[in-house]
Amino acid sequence: MPSAATENSLRQRGVRLTRQRRLLLDLIDQSGKHLDAESLYQLAKEKDSRLNRVTVYRTLKLLKEGGLVDELDLMHYGGDQHYYETRLKQEHAHIICLRCGKVEEFFGEPLKKLRHQIEAHFGFQILLARTEIGGYCPHCQALRAQEVAQCRRPE
Amino acid sequence: MPSAATENSLRQRGVRLTRQRRLLLDLIDQSGKHLDAESLYQLAKEKDSRLNRVTVYRTLKLLKEGGLVDELDLMHYGGDQHYYETRLKQEHAHIICLRCGKVEEFFGEPLKKLRHQIEAHFGFQILLARTEIGGYCPHCQALRAQEVAQCRRPE
DNA sequence: GTTAGTGCAAACCTTTTGCAGCTCT
DNA sequence: AGAGCTGCAAAAGGTTTGCACTAAC
Numbered sequence: 001m002p003s004a005a006t007e008n009s010l011r012q013r014g015v016r017l018t019r020q021r022r023l024l025l026d027l028i029d030q031s032g033k034h035l036d037a038e039s040l041y042q043l044a045k046e047k048d049s050r051l052n053r054v055t056v057y058r059t060l061k062l063l064k065e066g067g068l069v070d071e072l073d074l075m076h077y078g079g080d081q082h083y084y085e086t087r088l089k090q091e092h093a094h095i096i097c098l099r100c101g102k103v104e105e106f107f108g109e110p111l112k113k114l115r116h117q118i119e120a121h122f123g124f125q126i127l128l129a130r131t132e133i134g135g136y137c138p139h140c141q142a143l144r145a146q147e148v149a150q151c152r153r154p155e
Numbered sequence: 156m157p158s159a160a161t162e163n164s165l166r167q168r169g170v171r172l173t174r175q176r177r178l179l180l181d182l183i184d185q186s187g188k189h190l191d192a193e194s195l196y197q198l199a200k201e202k203d204s205r206l207n208r209v210t211v212y213r214t215l216k217l218l219k220e221g222g223l224v225d226e227l228d229l230m231h232y233g234g235d236q237h238y239y240e241t242r243l244k245q246e247h248a249h250i251i252c253l254r255c256g257k258v259e260e261f262f263g264e265p266l267k268k269l270r271h272q273i274e275a276h277f278g279f280q281i282l283l284a285r286t287e288i289g290g291y292c293p294h295c296q297a298l299r300a301q302e303v304a305q306c307r308r309p310e
Numbered sequence: 311g312t313t314a315g316t317g318c319a320a321a322c323c324t325t326t327t328g329c330a331g332c333t334c335t
Numbered sequence: 336a337g338a339g340c341t342g343c344a345a346a347a348g349g350t351t352t353g354c355a356c357t358a359a360c
Binding site for chain 2: 349359
Binding site: 173175205 | 313314315316317318324325
């Protein structure tokens, strides 16, 4: 079931906790991260076959607007859909391997500094921040090198 | 006309410099930044009415793959389309006002540090990096305060 | 002359909308 | 009871694909 903090945050905005929303919140919190709408829908359908895809989109929108989840693109690895993760206190960057799709997270000083400098420099009030980095993980760097080599000598 | 460096980069990959591509490259370089495919198409059509929207998409894909332009989301301000800008030597963050849509760019130390730390920490080979920050610019912070106040006292 | 690129139409994928009926509080 | 939510169907928005024709090299 959704965490108490999440429930309160929703109730405060006059949002009803329906059967469907409970299920979706539960799945987002429980699951490994970075679900897209369709995956979430597929997971949810296993537990409640009547649940509609549209409800997934509406719920995600609601949670996003309420600041309970963050929306990611993950460099559009795998398509143009969006991915979602429970909002954490700590800002972090997402690092996506463009070959194998593995996603790493990086929590670190530079992100905090960046945020402070932007607030100070522009007088900007930051609501959302997203850093995504695409490239090759160590494992795939080696495999890429082989692929490229084969490509150059086709026979 | 496209810069010599751009032309060479394309030719090296065996990409033909057609009339259409010359026009599109020209527009991307000349224009203020952050064009989306549709805007680029509209601009291009003024100069060559036969040019097709599909050619715009195909050219953008080509340039993106060749590392000549970067693709941005700008936090999906204004829709789910992508925006494009000529790739600069210097990495920078994009800061989008979610109320007025103004985009600022931030070049600074933290982005370089972030890149280096991620390369060092994960042994990651970085090909693409994108930092987008959404919030309210100083001007819109004031206006937002008024809007919210009015919202709370409807009469 | 070849090979790559273009335009057109049509498909595709992801997400949103309108509306009638249902359900949480 | 009543506002808010859901499911269904249908549409929208953005982008990609198949194919016959054309143009760059």
